[in-house]
Amino acid sequence: MDIDALAGCLASPACLVTQTTSGLIIGMLLFLVAVGLTLIFGVLKVVNFSHGAFYMFGAYFAMTAYQFSDSFALAMLCGAAGTAILGLIFERVFMSRVYGADVLMQLLVCYAFVLIFDDVVRMIWGPEFKSMGMPSAFQVPPLFIAGGVVPPYYLLLIGVALVAAMVLGLGLARTRIGKVIRAAAHNPGMVSALGINTGLIYGGVFALGGMLAGLAGALAAPVRSLTPGMGFSVLIESFIVTVIGGMGSILGALVGALLIGLIRSFGSLGFPLFTEGLMYLFMVIVLVSRPSGLFGKEVA
Amino acid sequence: MTELQAERTPETLSAPRIETRSFRSRYLDVLIALVAFAVLAALPLFFGSKALLDFVIRCSAFGLFATSLNLLVGYTGMISFGHGMFFGLGAYGFGLLMQRTGVPIPVAFVATLLITAVVAAIIGAICVRLKEIYFAFVTLAFQMLIHSTILTWTSLTGGDQGLRGGIPRPAFLGIDLANHVHLYITSCALLVLGLLLMRQIAQSPFGYTLRMIRDNARRASFIGIDVWRAKLTVFVLAALFASTGGMVMAMFVSGAYPEFAYWTISGEGIFINMLGGVTTFLGPMVGTVLLLNLNDTVTRFTEYHGIVLGVVILFFAIGLRKGLMDYVLEWYTQRRDGSGERG
Numbered sequence: 001m002d003i004d005a006l007a008g009c010l011a012s013p014a015c016l017v018t019q020t021t022s023g024l025i026i027g028m029l030l031f032l033v034a035v036g037l038t039l040i041f042g043v044l045k046v047v048n049f050s051h052g053a054f055y056m057f058g059a060y061f062a063m064t065a066y067q068f069s070d071s072f073a074l075a076m077l078c079g080a081a082g083t084a085i086l087g088l089i090f091e092r093v094f095m096s097r098v099y100g101a102d103v104l105m106q107l108l109v110c111y112a113f114v115l116i117f118d119d120v121v122r123m124i125w126g127p128e129f130k131s132m133g134m135p136s137a138f139q140v141p142p143l144f145i146a147g148g149v150v151p152p153y154y155l156l157l158i159g160v161a162l163v164a165a166m167v168l169g170l171g172l173a174r175t176r177i178g179k180v181i182r183a184a185a186h187n188p189g190m191v192s193a194l195g196i197n198t199g200l201i202y203g204g205v206f207a208l209g210g211m212l213a214g215l216a217g218a219l220a221a222p223v224r225s226l227t228p229g230m231g232f233s234v235l236i237e238s239f240i241v242t243v244i245g246g247m248g249s250i251l252g253a254l255v256g257a258l259l260i261g262l263i264r265s266f267g268s269l270g271f272p273l274f275t276e277g278l279m280y281l282f283m284v285i286v287l288v289s290r291p292s293g294l295f296g297k298e299v300a
Numbered sequence: 301m302t303e304l305q306a307e308r309t310p311e312t313l314s315a316p317r318i319e320t321r322s323f324r325s326r327y328l329d330v331l332i333a334l335v336a337f338a339v340l341a342a343l344p345l346f347f348g349s350k351a352l353l354d355f356v357i358r359c360s361a362f363g364l365f366a367t368s369l370n371l372l373v374g375y376t377g378m379i380s381f382g383h384g385m386f387f388g389l390g391a392y393g394f395g396l397l398m399q400r401t402g403v404p405i406p407v408a409f410v411a412t413l414l415i416t417a418v419v420a421a422i423i424g425a426i427c428v429r430l431k432e433i434y435f436a437f438v439t440l441a442f443q444m445l446i447h448s449t450i451l452t453w454t455s456l457t458g459g460d461q462g463l464r465g466g467i468p469r470p471a472f473l474g475i476d477l478a479n480h481v482h483l484y485i486t487s488c489a490l491l492v493l494g495l496l497l498m499r500q501i502a503q504s505p506f507g508y509t510l511r512m513i514r515d516n517a518r519r520a521s522f523i524g525i526d527v528w529r530a531k532l533t534v535f536v537l538a539a540l541f542a543s544t545g546g547m548v549m550a551m552f553v554s555g556a557y558p559e560f561a562y563w564t565i566s567g568e569g570i571f572i573n574m575l576g577g578v579t580t581f582l583g584p585m586v587g588t589v590l591l592l593n594l595n596d597t598v599t600r601f602t603e604y605h606g607i608v609l610g611v612v613i614l615f616f617a618i619g620l621r622k623g624l625m626d627y628v629l630e631w632y633t634q635r636r637d638g639s640g641e642r643g
Contacts, residue, residue, distance in 0.1 A: 118606055119606035
């Protein structure tokens with residue numbers, strides 16, 4: 001434990017800015033993964049245990065596209081589009097067979113794919129750590145805000161995640177498709193009786209969730225190292241985020257993700273060995289006081 | 301209780317009959333257990349192969365673990381995805397007690413069970429009121445917490461290297477666990493005894509309370525069952541048997557490694573249950589033998605055994621939609637009923 005370091009950081013604006021930005025990027029990446037998880041759960045009523053694999057595939061797709069084309073924009077596009085297609089296929093071919101089956105079956109199908117996807121990545125890209133490298137457009141001197149160091153790429157990352165959150169939130173609340181999705185989450189039988197193809201909506205929502213996780217992976221690729229199995233810790237953390245925020249709530253996912261991000265970045269100063277423990281501790285406190293999460297509606 | 305009911309309503313007269321049947325079947329269970337133990341114990345006399353004995357020891361460790369998970373998954377409908385934490389806890393608790401304190405093995409065994417009970421009671425108190433998928437993931441989160449604690453608390457646990465240097469195994473009561481055959485017999489005894497105890501729990505009135513909670517928790521609570529307490533009790537009981545499995549494993553490999561507490565152990569446990577089937581008591585045991593065989597065979601042929609395992613899981617989850625023993629049981633009942641109609 002190193003409370004002095006934490007107190008020292010809180011007193012200095014430079015350190016405060018640096019730690020807050022690093023907390024924000026952890027939080028934003030987590031948000032992109034968690035919001036897909038929460039969306040899929042809200043509409044399809046399944047927990048996509050293999051969601052971390054989409055994050056992993058997003059990162060690997062982006063790395064490969066970047067190596068071939070040297071274009072950062074194309075890398076992001078490949079990461080997002082590739083995982084969207086993967087999500088659509090996965091949902092239509094496999095997950096759609098276990099709707100209505102008990103949770104154990106859904107968990108097992110996803111568990112099978114965690115094993116398969118990790119090995120597929122190991123086969124294609126090899127078991128060793130990979131790195132995409134920072135794109136040349138962002139290899140510029142960092143910004144200094146109140147004395148704290150902020151790499152420009154971090155700002156882009158936070159910006160993209162915020163835009164995604166806003167588009168998603170407004171899209172679900174205001175557009176026709178958003179209304180249909182919300183209706184399907186509420187009463188799929190009625191929606192289907194009104195002549196709307198619910199299978200298409202399910203596939204679409206799964207693809208959207210996969211795409212967001214893939215985008216998170218692609219955005220993370222320049223700043224994190226890539227390894228098979230990298231998705232799993234992200235999955236656990238994003239599940240913690242959805243539990244804290246409340247399953248099915250987008251605002252909850254955003255708030256939960258930012259809280260976890262900040263806990264991680266400041267916790268690593270004060271409690272370097274117990275950073276993960278802090279996260280679980282926070283989850284336990286939330287669960288005990290509010291079992292349905294901070295923004296959850298129904299009682300879990 | 302039964303007498304009271306019998307006086308009040310004649311319908312419940314059938315209750316004592318069930319009592320006697322379960323009384324008789326209890327003796328039958330003990331008999332089966334004794335025969336099974338005798339067969340297992342006689343094995344080294346006929347087959348000298350060390351590999352076979354090793355295989356049975358591993359089956360004991362994982363069988364105890366998987367069957368205890370079935371108490372939660374199959375009997376109570378609590379899908380724990382973090383049950384492996386107690387396996388790891390047993391292995392580490394036992395290993396550390398033996399390495400650090402030098403107490404006799406039975407003392408370390410009981411002490412580890414006590415530690416497991418306390419930890420399971422604390423974690424269970426937080427988890428068991430959550431439903432289905434929340435329960436699954438929060439138990440998983442606790443598993444990861446224990447795993448990361450093991451990794452970071454290097455001074456106690458040895459970090460990612462695990463507990464090395466071997467676990468001392470002083471002889472007690474004439475049993476010398478450093479001797480391979482003694483270790484084998486002890487593992488078999490623990491397995492058979494553990495299975496027998498779990499069978500008693502499953503067939504007891506408490507076991508039937510658990511089934512009722514699984515089928516309709518709300519109705520169970522209406523007739524005055526404290527659902528939370530029953531769930532917590534079975535959570536702790538299952539943890540004790542999982543911990544015993546972990547201890548068998550620690551004795552076998554003479555160490556403890558972080559993988560014992562990793563989430564994949566829980567995943568394998570769930571998969572074993574699925575493979576063997578959750579509707580029969582011995583299903584998980586059958587699943588254990590199948591999975592360990594499968595693992596051994598697959599790793600011999602390919603390094604990508606995740607893909608093969610994944611495909612097998614998919615075959616069971618999407619293709620059969622039930623475990624092997626479920627399938628056999630269904631086939632058997634259909635056949636019996638079919639021939640009954642004809643005859």
